[in-house]
Amino acid sequence: MSTTRAPRGRRPGAPDTRAAILAAARHRFAANGFARTSVRSVAAEAGVDPALVHHYFGTKDELFLAALELPVDPRKVLLPAVAAGGLDDAAERILRAFLSVWDDPDIQVRLVAAFRSVLDADADGERLLREGFLPVVLGPVGEALGIDRPELRMPLVASQVLGLIMLRYVIAVEPLASLPGDDVVTIYAPTLQRYLTGELP
Amino acid sequence: MSTTRAPRGRRPGAPDTRAAILAAARHRFAANGFARTSVRSVAAEAGVDPALVHHYFGTKDELFLAALELPVDPRKVLLPAVAAGGLDDAAERILRAFLSVWDDPDIQVRLVAAFRSVLDADADGERLLREGFLPVVLGPVGEALGIDRPELRMPLVASQVLGLIMLRYVIAVEPLASLPGDDVVTIYAPTLQRYLTGELP
Numbered sequence: 001m002s003t004t005r006a007p008r009g010r011r012p013g014a015p016d017t018r019a020a021i022l023a024a025a026r027h028r029f030a031a032n033g034f035a036r037t038s039v040r041s042v043a044a045e046a047g048v049d050p051a052l053v054h055h056y057f058g059t060k061d062e063l064f065l066a067a068l069e070l071p072v073d074p075r076k077v078l079l080p081a082v083a084a085g086g087l088d089d090a091a092e093r094i095l096r097a098f099l100s101v102w103d104d105p106d107i108q109v110r111l112v113a114a115f116r117s118v119l120d121a122d123a124d125g126e127r128l129l130r131e132g133f134l135p136v137v138l139g140p141v142g143e144a145l146g147i148d149r150p151e152l153r154m155p156l157v158a159s160q161v162l163g164l165i166m167l168r169y170v171i172a173v174e175p176l177a178s179l180p181g182d183d184v185v186t187i188y189a190p191t192l193q194r195y196l197t198g199e200l201p
Numbered sequence: 202m203s204t205t206r207a208p209r210g211r212r213p214g215a216p217d218t219r220a221a222i223l224a225a226a227r228h229r230f231a232a233n234g235f236a237r238t239s240v241r242s243v244a245a246e247a248g249v250d251p252a253l254v255h256h257y258f259g260t261k262d263e264l265f266l267a268a269l270e271l272p273v274d275p276r277k278v279l280l281p282a283v284a285a286g287g288l289d290d291a292a293e294r295i296l297r298a299f300l301s302v303w304d305d306p307d308i309q310v311r312l313v314a315a316f317r318s319v320l321d322a323d324a325d326g327e328r329l330l331r332e333g334f335l336p337v338v339l340g341p342v343g344e345a346l347g348i349d350r351p352e353l354r355m356p357l358v359a360s361q362v363l364g365l366i367m368l369r370y371v372i373a374v375e376p377l378a379s380l381p382g383d384d385v386v387t388i389y390a391p392t393l394q395r396y397l398t399g400e401l402p
Contacts, residue, residue, distance in 0.1 A: 130373065
């Protein structure tokens with residue numbers, strides 16, 4: 001997303017309204033959490049009209065993802081993969097879409113940095129992950145999949161994907177870090193597929 | 202382990218040798234990583250004889266676990282669970298042993314704190330996890346299980362357990378955070394069992 005490349009402050013002589021809105025959004029989301037932050041309050045802190053926030057960023061969900069400064073919009077990676085086929089092999093398509101960005105060396109560096117900054121901060125990052133990222137990203141994916149009990153199944157998927165991200169990319173534990181993508185799919189797709197469509201207690 | 206309750210500094214008038222050794226161990230492991238830290242160098246920094254380090258803490262592995270200040274020794278939780286039965290249902294036993302400590306409210310608070318401090322530090326914590334914790338803990342468990350390719354299978358298990366720890370305990374995402382332990386076992390034991398004994402690419 002080009003929105004993530006904006007500079008952080010206002011440039012002298014060329015006030016950067018987008019950057020000011022993003023800075024306000026980061027501050028409000030971190031201070032008050034996702035659920036209790038309104039587009040209105042972000043606009044007020046940035047000193048602009050709420051309509052301008054919507055103009056630049058769309059919905060609150062989109063503003064939130066922009067504020068996280070992710071190098072890619074996870075919904076734009078995952079939703080096409082979901083739509084490309086049926087539910088029976090959805091896990092494999094989701095995993096391949098996931099690997100297409102995380103195994104790209106340039107994107108990976110920026111994703112690891114974004115991931116670290118979310119976890120590294122104090123409890124704020126965790127709250128944003130819990131209240132914001134998971135619902136904003138997992139919600140639409142679960143809905144697009146059309147699965148039953150998405151409120152349990154999607155966090156199950158997330159629990160495996162998160163551990164894979166940490167060991168393969170962030171902590172870089174061998175042999176996971178160097179495992180060919182096809183092997184990652186062979187190993188993890190059955191796990192994710194069971195979480196998506198298998199029996200639940 | 203009582204070793205984790207030692208105060209951080211030396212008490213005036215009652216020099217705490219154990220605490221001094223632990224402080225030196227934390228410093229050396231963080232600065233140089235697990236692999237390149239010797240018991241000798243820890244002893245030198247603490248100003249004691251290496252024999253005293255061995256006397257108080259045993260092997261380098263044990264010194265490392267003591268320095269991590271975990272409220273429980275993961276090997277003492279996991280190894281009896283492994284030994285209690287056959288490989289066919291080892292995953293369920295391991296998971297129940299895991300839950301017996303993580304679902305205990307008092308221990309959980311201290312485990313989450315220890316987990317955060319490992320991740321929260323800069324890259325040091327990650328290096329200690331990669332070079333130290335995983336080999337020191339997963340090595341003996343993989344060996345006790347007698348599985349083939351433990352060097353791949355144990356990190357696979359770790360990738361799911363780590364994600365579960367993060368979502369259920371650290372970030373506390375619902376409904377995972379409140380899921381009854383039996384449901385956690387029903388959901389995750391088949392995954393871990395496949396990683397331990399299933400086909401690999």
